[in-house]
Every structure is written in structure tokens, then in C-alpha cells.
Amino acid sequence: MKLYEFEAFPNPRRVRMFLAEKGVSVDRIQVNVPEGEHRTDAITAKNPSATVPFLEFEDGTCISETTAISRYFEAKQPKPSLFGATPADQGRIDMWQRRVEDGLFNAILTYFHHATPGLGELELYQNKDWGENNRERAHKTMLWLDRELANRPYVAGDTYSIADITALCGIDFCKFVELDIPADCANLQRWYDEVASRPSAAA
């Protein structure tokens, strides 16, 4: 089994953090996205979406999409559970995973790709106003998370989950594009300091 990625990017980091929390090791192959390797026939034959990360099995079949790859490993090795053990936990974690992915992680990546030079010539379509709107969405999601984290230790409840990984990678990408955690968000900052100090954050 091989994990195709580009190490500097935030979605591959999400998978590496997930694997680190599981204690699972997978061979990694770098796809040179800045030079367009993700759009070569050799890669799109494996992943027509032309994205990283994706996972290739021994039989040649592949799974792309960050959460889908994580889901595979959760099913293979359920403990420690990062998607939730009970039905209610699974539903709640999936809800928060979606909320922080859409409102924070994807929002700030959208800002990067649309309202900054992004990946330069690799950007096939840019819409600056859409990008700026998403930067504001990411900011608002941080304010929302701060209110939520007044009442519980982690994004989706009492235990660390995939939603914490997504939120941490989202906030670190916010920092990368110079959108810091708002100064008055003490709950979010407390949460950030804890999850950023886990060994998985350096994976």
C-alpha cells in the first residue's frame, strides 16, 4: 500500500496526522504538484480527480479524498476511535467534521486559491470576491468554535477526533495566509495549544 501526497500541503497533512494518531505507518510517495505532476496521465490514471492525497492498494485500486482515506484506516483499525464509537458519537463527530471542513479548512483554502496568487499557473480559475468571502467565513468559524470550546475540551466533544485534526490543519493554514486566531478567542487558543502540542501535529 502506498500513500501519494505532497508533503507541504494541508490535505496530506490531515492524513499523516490521522495515521500518527492511529500509530499506523504507510509508505509515502511524493507527487510534485507545483510542477503539475498531479495532472500527468500516470497520476490521473490512478486518481482522475488529480488531487493528493490518495491511497493505492496492492491490486492497483485507489481511494482519493482525505476523509475517505481516513475512513478506510478507521475501519481497518478502530482504536483509538477518531470517528466515534457509538451511533450518536459518529453522527456528532461527522457533523463537526463537516462544519470545520466546510467553514474553516475548505474556506481558507478557497481564499488561498481564489484571492491570492495561490499555486500560480496551476490555478485554472480564480474568483477574488469568492475568495475574500471565504476568508471571512473562516474568521467567523473561528469565532463560533471559540464559543463552542467554552463548554468542552475538543471540537466534537469530550474526546479528540478527526474534527480536531481538520480544525488544526485549517487554523495552521489560516496562519500561513496571515489570518491569526482572534486575540479574544481564549477558548480556541487553549484548544489550539493543546492539539498543536500532540506528537501527531508534527507528522
Place this chain on the structure above:
Amino acid sequence: MKLYEFEAFPNPRRVRMFLAEKGVSVDRIQVNVPEGEHRTDAITAKNPSATVPFLEFEDGTCISETTAISRYFEAKQPKPSLFGATPADQGRIDMWQRRVEDGLFNAILTYFHHATPGLGELELYQNKDWGENNRERAHKTMLWLDRELANRPYVAGDTYSIADITALCGIDFCKFVELDIPADCANLQRWYDEVASRPSAAA
């Protein structure tokens, strides 16, 4: 347990179809979204995202997000499996669920909300160019699905899954905004005719 929804909308339909395939019945409460009821304090106290559908448990806690609600019911009643039984199935179905949700279902809803009058005064921000770009993405995803469906009966493999529900609701919303299945997409049309004739499609 209560399911809050607005029956005419496509995301609530996805949950109803999921429940119909599971043979599960849940009390439903209509939230009058066209009149702005989803943004009232009574509703946002339950679901701060101000979206439908969402599920309310007897203890007052709620789960929003279409896929998260479906995930809860999958865990409660695993058969028939709509998210996959084996780890590889779960990964592959999650991948296709994401691909058709992002590239088809969400894309065509984005077109509706941004490049048409959408929900009128309820639209807080519109970006016509982004909407038109997403209409084209939905079109391209239909062409891609047509190629994929040359080799298998369902979106994610040999069995019906949540990805078929998402794709069907996406294509029916395409039809609603006058983007039909391309005439030369015989595989996609064959798939559509089958899944649209299942009893769940009328749920």
C-alpha cells in the same frame, strides 16, 4: 426523535431516501425556510448552522448535516449497508460520496444560489460567476459519471450506496434548474432510470 426538514429541498430528500432504503420511519417537522424560520432563535438554538435537515434526540441534542444524520442511522441499523461493509468498501463509497456531493450536488446548488434568483431575499451573498462556474462543474461531473458507469452498475461499485442517493438528488436538482443529462450519456441515463424507479426515490 424528530427530523426537522423542509420537504421541497434536496438535502432533506437525501435523508428521506436514506431512511426509506433502511426502512426506518422518523417523525418529521417542517421548518418554513422560504419564510426564514430556519434563522429564528428557536431553530438556531437547536442548529446554529441554520440549515435543514437536522435531527433532534429525546435529550434535546441535535445532529445537523445530511451525511452526518445518515451516518447515525447507518450505525444504528447497519443493514442494508449504504456506507459499505468492509474497510475498502467504506473508503471507496466515502470517496464517491464526496466526489458526487462536491462536483455534482453541491455544484448545482451553488449555481442555483449564486447565478439564479435562488431563494430571493434569503440569499445573503451571491456571486454569479462562481455560480456559472459550478454549473459547468456539474455538467462535467455528469460526463465523468457516464464514463465510470460503463463499467459498474452503481456510482461506487456493484451495490447501491449513499453515493447513488446523493447523485440522484443532484441530477434531479440539475433537471430542476434545466440542466439535463447530456443526450449522449447512455450509461448515466441507464443508471438514472434504475435508481429513480426505486421506491426510495419518491420518499
